[in-house]
Amino acid sequence: MITTIDVALGERSYPVWIGPGLLEDTARWRAALRGRHALVISNTTVAPLYLDRVAKGLDGLRWSSFLLDDGEAHKTFDNVGRALDALSLLGATRDACVIALGGGVVGDLAGFTAACWMRGIDFIQMPTTLLSMVDSSVGGKTGVNLPAGKNLVGAFHQPRAVIADIDTLASLPDREYRAGLAEVVKGAAIGDLPFFEWLEQHAASIASRDSTTLIEAIARKVRYKAGVVARDETEQGERALLNLGHTFGHALETAGKYKTLLHGEGVAVGMVLAAQLSERLGMSGGADSARLLRLLTVLGLPTAIPAGMAPEQLLALMRLDKKNTAGMLRLILWRGIGRAEIVGGVQEDAVLSTLKAAIDT
Structure with a gap:
């Protein structure tokens, strides 16, 4: 089919x-x-x-x-x-x-x-x-x-x-397969709470590569992204939401010289950090962050910053992100699962504190 x-x-x-x-x-x-x-x-x-x-x-x-x-x-x-x-x-x-x-x-x-x-x-x-x-x-x-x-x-x-x-x-090796699941979770976390709930219910089947469940997961994520792309092809607005976790994640990948983390693994850790920063800024509560962390863990994805990476180094790399404007950090954060938004002018001290707290945990 x-x-x-x-x-x-x-x-x-x-x-x-x-x-x-x-x-x-x-x-x-x-x-x-x-x-x-x-x-x-x-x-x-x-x-x-x-x-x-x-x-x-x-x-x-x-x-x-x-x-x-x-x-x-x-x-x-x-x-x-x-x-x-x-x-x-x-x-x-x-x-x-x-x-x-x-x-x-x-x-x-x-x-x-x-x-x-x-x-x-x-x-x-x-x-x-x-x-x-x-x-x-x-x-x-x-x-x-x-x-x-x-x-x-x-x-x-x-x-x-x-x-x-x-x-x-x-x-596909297991690690590469799991890395792909991060992008599936990301789509649900951005703007589709029912899909996130479906992923929670079917996480074990998806992790075991059940083909019927997998095709459904792929189709739901692609359908969501296709709709966003059709409305905002060149990322002037809504499409930027698809970068949830990417500003953190790209910094992690670059710091590891593209050898420490796969892209999907960087996105997984980046989503956790974005959720934690959202909490720090008073945009969301801990329950949603905990659900995200739990789902990523069940799917076998990393959720912590790799050893040896310094908060200041990661912040410096985040300053190069393409979404930034006028020298200010512009991040994709959320107000809970399915409610991501673009936030401009994010204070660097809040980002640095989030990175330090994650490394010290």
């Missing part, structure tokens, strides 16, 4: 297909390719598992592949340059298509490459991790990291289609 969710953006609208066997359902996704050239961007872990399946759908086209090493540290300008060189060698024209086969790193870099080539060509997302299925593959955010921080350079560039084949999750 295939679930279809439409991201409604007028002429740039596109489908998200969720279900088993989609990589081999070439009749479905081949129609999204409009030209004669295709470049498949993947990594050295995913390509040996799934590239052959995609290749069968490219019969008759001129295509090639470009492989990254696995990991966040490889989402760089240098690799974008190499991918653009691959398009050049392919002779890719303006009707070419880039196919992103992999997780969030591959999707972000492939989308940014497509946005840059000849000022923008088509690309298709084929996410193979839970995190990328429920979050990064939907919405058109693309980009690369700099030493100073994560995703500081990028573009909004919507895909032609998203093919979320849940069969690929069978090869």
Whole structure:
């Protein structure tokens, strides 16, 4: 059974297909390719598992592949340059298509490459991790990291289609799977209390990878995000709410040099810190924070700042966040589960106190 969710953006609208066997359902996704050239961007872990399946759908086209090493540290300008060189060698024209086969790193870099080539060509997302299925593959955010921080350079560039084949999750290590669950929880925590309650009720089934429950969880999160993106494509307002936990989380990832925490793990810890800061500012009570902490723990996600990170270092990294305005911190906080909001002018001493308290706990 295939679930279809439409991201409604007028002429740039596109489908998200969720279900088993989609990589081999070439009749479905081949129609999204409009030209004669295709470049498949993947990594050295995913390509040996799934590239052959995609290749069968490219019969008759001129295509090639470009492989990254696995990991966040490889989402760089240098690799974008190499991918653009691959398009050049392919002779890719303006009707070419880039196919992103992999997780969030591959999707972000492939989308940014497509946005840059000849000022923008088509690309298709084929996410193979839970995190990328429920979050990064939907919405058109693309980009690369700099030493100073994560995703500081990028573009909004919507895909032609998203093919979320849940069969690929069978090869996903437990840690990567759990990291994806953080993004599922995040959507519920932002603006969907009934979904949060559903996650609490089905946490054990989700943690054990029950396929029926998992498809429902993925679909509910994607449907929520698709609605937000349709209303605020370029993050001028409501879409910023999708960054709950990200300002803290990106700082944690950067402080660990993208080796200590996976993105979803950073988001999990970041959501806890955002909830604790909301308490400190008098916006919410402890009961909601406790429910969030309990759900993340049941799902096997980290909730504490890793050892060796200093509060002052993390605050300095948070100052580089893209949401900040006029030199002031602008964070996504909440008034309880399902009631997130954008808060500008957050005082740094409150943030620093929250970080210190979390480290000392």
